[in-house]
Amino acid sequence: MERISEVLALEQTTQVLDKEPIVPFAILLVVILVVPILFERVRLPAFVGLIFSGVVLGPSGWNLFHTESPIFSLLSDIGLIYLVFVAGLEVDLERFRQRKKRSLGFGLFSFIIPTITGTLIGRIFGFGWNSSILIGSLFASYNLLAYPILNRFGVVNNEAVTVTIGATIFTNIGALLVLAVCVAKTQIGSFSLVKLIALLITYSIIILVGFDWAGKEFFRRSGDDEGNKFLFVLLAVFLAAVGAQFIGIEKIVGAFLVGLAVNEVVGEGPVKEKVVFVGSVLFIPIFFIDLGLLINLSTFFRGLGVLKLTFFIVIGLITSKFIAALLAKLIYQYNWQEMLTMWSLSLPQVSTTLAATLVGYRTGLLPLEVLNSIVILILLTSTLGPLLTSQIAVALPSSPALEPTAPSLSEQKPEETHSAFTIVVSVQNPQTQQYLVEIAALLARQTNSRIVPLAIATAGTQMDAPQLEASLQKSERLLAKATTQSRSLGVQTEPLLRIDDAFAAGISRAAREQKASLIVMGWGKRTGLRARLFGNAIDTVLWTSHCPVAVTRLVDSPKKIQRILVPVENLTTPSLQPVQLAQMLAEANQAQVTVLNVCDRRTSSSKIASKRSHLFLLVSKLGLPNPPEIQIIAHENVAQAILQAARLYDLVVLPFTRNRTSSGGLAISDVTTQLARQLTCSIIMLGEPQRTPTGTLLTRVPNTTAVV
Incomplete structure (x- = not known):
């Protein structure tokens, strides 16, 4: 039955x-x-x-x-x-x-x-x-x-x-x-x-x-x-x-x-x-x-x-x-x-x-x-x-190193950088504005440059729309606050208000007009199906910008950073570009930078020694006045090794790379994504532009630095 x-x-x-x-x-x-x-x-x-x-x-x-x-x-x-x-x-x-x-x-x-x-x-x-x-x-x-x-x-x-x-x-x-x-x-x-x-x-x-x-x-x-x-x-x-x-x-x-x-x-x-x-x-x-x-x-x-x-x-x-x-x-x-x-x-x-x-x-x-x-x-x-x-x-032997195509920031003289660098700070988000301005100030002091606080007022087809007027008033208030803060930090400031049809496009266009060589943005979380399908502001800036983009999540004032960790996966010069950014912040705070490479647990001691020598040689080619500490760890899980090491650091600078999907689009998880979810300290994720030749950080377009 x-x-x-x-x-x-x-x-x-x-x-x-x-x-x-x-x-x-x-x-x-x-x-x-x-x-x-x-x-x-x-x-x-x-x-x-x-x-x-x-x-x-x-x-x-x-x-x-x-x-x-x-x-x-x-x-x-x-x-x-x-x-x-x-x-x-x-x-x-x-x-x-x-x-x-x-x-x-x-x-x-x-x-x-x-x-x-x-x-x-x-x-x-x-x-x-x-x-x-x-x-x-x-x-x-x-x-x-x-x-x-x-x-x-x-x-x-x-x-x-x-x-x-x-x-x-x-x-x-x-x-x-x-x-x-x-x-x-x-x-x-x-x-x-x-x-x-x-x-x-x-x-x-x-x-x-x-x-x-x-x-x-x-x-x-x-x-x-x-x-x-x-x-x-x-x-x-x-x-x-x-x-x-x-x-x-x-x-x-x-x-x-x-x-x-x-x-x-x-x-x-x-x-x-x-x-x-x-x-x-x-x-x-x-x-x-x-x-x-x-x-x-x-x-x-x-x-x-x-x-x-x-x-x-x-x-x-x-x-x-x-x-x-x-x-x-x-x-x-x-x-x-x-x-x-x-x-x-x-x-x-x-x-x-x-x-x-x-x-x-x-x-x-x-x-x-x-x-x-x-x-x-x-x-x-x-x-x-x-x-x-x-x-x-x-x-396998490591990839051949790519020679730097231009001198690093640390090699440039103050009189050269004064006319060459402009730091642009986005003040769109009041919650991240203070720390972003502080980072801009730290970089400005190192390069003897000016800060341009940037606010984007989004508009449709009508320039007399009430929504645009409200957006302009909000942007002006944020700019005034950012200008006051920048000047209190002893940095020359020139605020910029831009009307554009989209926030991300406005950032990319303003950075290009200012001849920027770095964009720094506050953290933006991706949520919902629409965000997955159409992306968010950070994705758009990454795809459209002409220069590197640094996405920041700062849990404390950048002025308090004393120890900086920079994990590198690939032993090539472009992958060491985050080291230059970390070194600039470290010199401003008299901090210490550690470059970490995680290799497979099965790697022999001779191979580890070879990697250390290779990494030391690449770092020395960057021409940094205070070379960072180099550390190599053998571990079966890259993300876990970095998480364990990061407990002793105030800031982790990560390379931001998109995965290549060779199997018909079924994605494979990325180490950077996992670390971004689990790290509790401050994070800077540095993303490279998609259509630029290889070179060293902030020297690809040697005119300006934009921090958004």
């Missing part, structure tokens, strides 16, 4: 899900919100949890979702297009150009050898040539899931790493083009195939050249309208997808090519952040869940055939990638550590492999057994690759 009741309850639930599409959508949102968090806590990729959720909720589990649903299919298709588009958008074209020939060489090895291996495996298991070649192409592409690990170790500029990063453009394009030809060959004859290849080449040129030109023109004419830029990018993606289907190729090929075409147009800015955000929080997770619905666990227990196929696919992929890296070692004279790093970096198969596998399954080229085997391959390689990289890359 109880069994009958359970069956009836399940049938009733299924009827509700079929009649009310809003119910499964609500369940989807719960899964997307909760499951990735749980899996990341056990150190598994978020997409693994989403695929697992699809298995549990699909025919192999509770059977709550069905892929035949038109709404679900539409959202999944959008996620598929988005996933491949973001893969193209995340390709590092600059890295590719740095080592173009070697990137093409390694890309060729990484494409041909795995493709041949996969094709042979397909033929061994009785698949036709078309299906076998498609299986081989699935082996070719890879995703840089371990990029944050390399960035933390400071070895991103190592040539072997740069070559591996650059090679992704070749392997991904090659894999998708093979997919397009294989799928088309099942529907057309040999003569039409030649015609299709000609159309494909023409189509690719139109997308890569035409969309790049159109994007540059549109972005130039749109000015600061981020909404229109965002819509243009989305329109370009789906127009390319429609165009691909119109000439008879898969839409994901067009999506990837558009990602490459608008790669440099979008750049690292708020538009890219919004594009990736929309896909990563909704459409791409739905695609992963839909993929999980297709997995049939019962096929693994029908015999040894599926398990044998999975074993051969996994071993074939790992072996072929190893051979490709070994060839690169022999030809380009890399050492074993570099060769193993290239191998581990090229193992993870995620976005392009997933998308191509699903397309092959839907078109009938790949059976369900291959789909299941490739999903297992993706789960294993996405876990194994980063794990191996974290073990191997520790021993």
Whole structure:
């Protein structure tokens, strides 16, 4: 009787899900919100949890979702297009150009050898040539899931790493083009195939050249309208997808090519952040869940055939990638550590492999057994690759240091800095105004410069609006207070009131007009969905400013700061720019600066000594009159090591960097973000502008300093 009741309850639930599409959508949102968090806590990729959720909720589990649903299919298709588009958008074209020939060489090895291996495996298991070649192409592409690990170790500029990063453009394009030809060959004859290849080449040129030109023109004419830029990018993606289907190729090929075409147009800015955000929080997770619905666990227990196929696919992929890296070692004279790093970096198969596998399954080229085997391959390689990289890359030689391009502040004479520096202080927030003015005064005394208190009165189209008048009166009061405080600190002061359509834009424009070389802002917390989607004032200033931006959270007067901690992750000159800012504050207060580098616990004592010598050499090149103390700690958790060390300090100066999302937009947590939440002392987060060449702090534009 109880069994009958359970069956009836399940049938009733299924009827509700079929009649009310809003119910499964609500369940989807719960899964997307909760499951990735749980899996990341056990150190598994978020997409693994989403695929697992699809298995549990699909025919192999509770059977709550069905892929035949038109709404679900539409959202999944959008996620598929988005996933491949973001893969193209995340390709590092600059890295590719740095080592173009070697990137093409390694890309060729990484494409041909795995493709041949996969094709042979397909033929061994009785698949036709078309299906076998498609299986081989699935082996070719890879995703840089371990990029944050390399960035933390400071070895991103190592040539072997740069070559591996650059090679992704070749392997991904090659894999998708093979997919397009294989799928088309099942529907057309040999003569039409030649015609299709000609159309494909023409189509690719139109997308890569035409969309790049159109994007540059549109972005130039749109000015600061981020909404229109965002819509243009989305329109370009789906127009390319429609165009691909119109000439008879898969839409994901067009999506990837558009990602490459608008790669440099979008750049690292708020538009890219919004594009990736929309896909990563909704459409791409739905695609992963839909993929999980297709997995049939019962096929693994029908015999040894599926398990044998999975074993051969996994071993074939790992072996072929190893051979490709070994060839690169022999030809380009890399050492074993570099060769193993290239191998581990090229193992993870995620976005392009997933998308191509699903397309092959839907078109009938790949059976369900291959789909299941490739999903297992993706789960294993996405876990194994980063794990191996974290073990191997520790021993890689550090990135080459970049020489300072201009003298540091401490080297400049007072008579030079008097006309060269202007310190701009934002007085928009009364709660942070006093301490910001004090910091400006400390810097002004060091550089013999003037302070310009800045207030932004925001306005719409009407200059006689009552809201503008109220904003002007408030700004004038804040300016008067800031001017009085600045003069009481013995600093020359020239207040500035600006009317602008937005607070952040007003700061960036005023700083540029004043020829600023540093912007300092008070703490602004990001809250709510709107803030995540549209950013906040700090984000906007970071993206649009021409100079470094220091975001401050001061718990006490800057005049009381006696001990300053500056953690550095990458041992390069640009990462030491926070040291210069800390040293300026320290000299004003007769304080002590400590530069801290946290290395992996497995790092040998000789490697630690080498890091210390390297760091000492870089710091000495900054030309500081009182060199800071250098400390290196071996610890398994960077954030925890810094938190423990920070207990003895009044101020921590952190580099503010945005994470690179190589796995289709699923973000990885940042050390700086974690520290900002947990540190109890004063904090300054120094963010670098997105479109400026490397150089030392406050010397990139050697005219002024702006503290906002």
